[in-house]
Amino acid sequence: MNIFKKNEKRKLTGYWLVLPYIIFTAVLWVYPFFWGLVIAFKKWNIISPVKEFVGFDNFLRVSQDPLFWTSIKNVLFFMVAFVPLSIIASLTVAWMLHRIKFLRAFFSIGYLMSYVSAGVAYSIVFMILFSGDGLINTWLEKIGVTIPWFSDARIAMFSIALIVVWKYLGYYALIFLAGLQSIPKTMYEAAEIDGANKWTQFWRITVPMLNPCFTIILVFAVMMSFNVFTEPYLITGGGPLDSTQTPVMQIYYQTFEALHAGYGSSFALMIAAISFAFVFIVRKSVEREAA
Template identity: 45%
Template sequence: MSNCSKLGKKERAFGYSVIFPYLAYTAVFWGYPFIWMVVLAFTKWNYFSKPQFVFLNNFLRIFTDSLVIRIALNTLNFLAYLIPMVLFASLLFAMALTKVKFGKTFIMLSFLVANVSSGVAYSLLFSNLFSINGPINRLVDSLFGFTIPWFSNPQLAVFSICLIITWKFIGYYGLIIYAGLLSIPQSIYEAAELDGADKKTIFWKITLPLLNPSLITVTVLAITLTFGIFTEPYMITGGGPMQRTTTFLIYMYDTAFKRIDPSYATTVAIVTALVSYALVMLIRKFFEKEVVFV
């Protein structure tokens, strides 16, 4: 009994020694910053002075900040463009992938390269491609006799940035939907064909409903992505024109490091995270359905 007790203590000690580095890392790089962030939200601090407790002043300030309201409207605009674009492009890519017989792995890896590309690098690339004197506008001008203000028109700027983000994530989100397509039993399609269903009916009545978990996953990821957009508008438009591409992350960055107000920037970050979480929960509650294959 004594030997078993000693063995148990050694096993527990070994287990603690294995998880201790991870716990220490989490506490230092996640736990402490999170606690400090919450503390900052209730204080006034500018990096140099001693933090002063201001209770809910920072949170109340958000509701009277006209720029926050402008950015909230910008975010809704980004959502209105990005979610349909991402869902359509990813679904199209996934369905096309099911028809590919050879080189499927190469195609998947080719699209995933965009997902791991440097945001600064491809932002500069697309900025040059879509510039007023860039190759795309030169082609449009030669064909139709006019140029398109991709980044100087507010709505076109939002659309263009969403187009770039869709290009970046089409491979990653497409693979999620592709996995959902592969999980649908072929027997369901065979039974539908025997009942006389055409391809259009099969797609709308069988494929899309059974893809609900995958589509909701992509939608949730697209929502969290939208609230975290930074590199593309910061590098391409700088938040313009007319502040229509300014996002919450750009505003947090400017507030914390240009206006030297990290307390208020932290408050905006917390409120943004809570709003995005609430939106994700609403999407899941009203649109997510359980799919059971019998």
């Protein structure tokens, strides 16, 4: 009887302990989510009490907004540069860290250092370093070239991707390193006996065994790509010629400067759907069930 009562009491304790989380999630997650849905169907400037229901009008207007497509194109361009560069660089660093023992911790920490830099701080740093007459170009001039990093519409987004690679390289490398260290040595030894060369070993053992790492890094990278804001906001302001306009920047301008809350909401919904679809595609095409 006593034990039964105690179990009942414990069940209640469980509820008490998760109650704050449930209240928090209801108020600051579920409720805003539905509110966002509702607003997307209204025309509203935040200030006025009038919220006119306009059906799918906002969605229609977003889909006809050239800047919507430009911002998506820019995200894709960002990803095309960011994903291969960051994965190749971080996998190389991880492989080298895996090979060494002496000073491994030192190098790991060294490479991870950039990950903790604040968005605003490193945007300022690269904005000045990569500016037209900045230090990098001053040095490049000595060999007769200068690169208009942020002032040429064709490469501005690439430059942004490059500095974001700087930030995440060490972070991804450590994820890969953890993956590499979890591969049993015996697998390579067995392959060696079977006469597989290093190249075959890499593609047949290392890459498949790193599948969870690839999946999580790709998912992180895709989600991050759709959320780029601070760097272009501070460095280029979206220019030149809208080449670094990102979805979040557009949502920000439309909602908080032009005060088109409904328009901003439907913009956000469409971007969220696209980003969600990308994550889904990545998981479907990359993720393999653990053997």
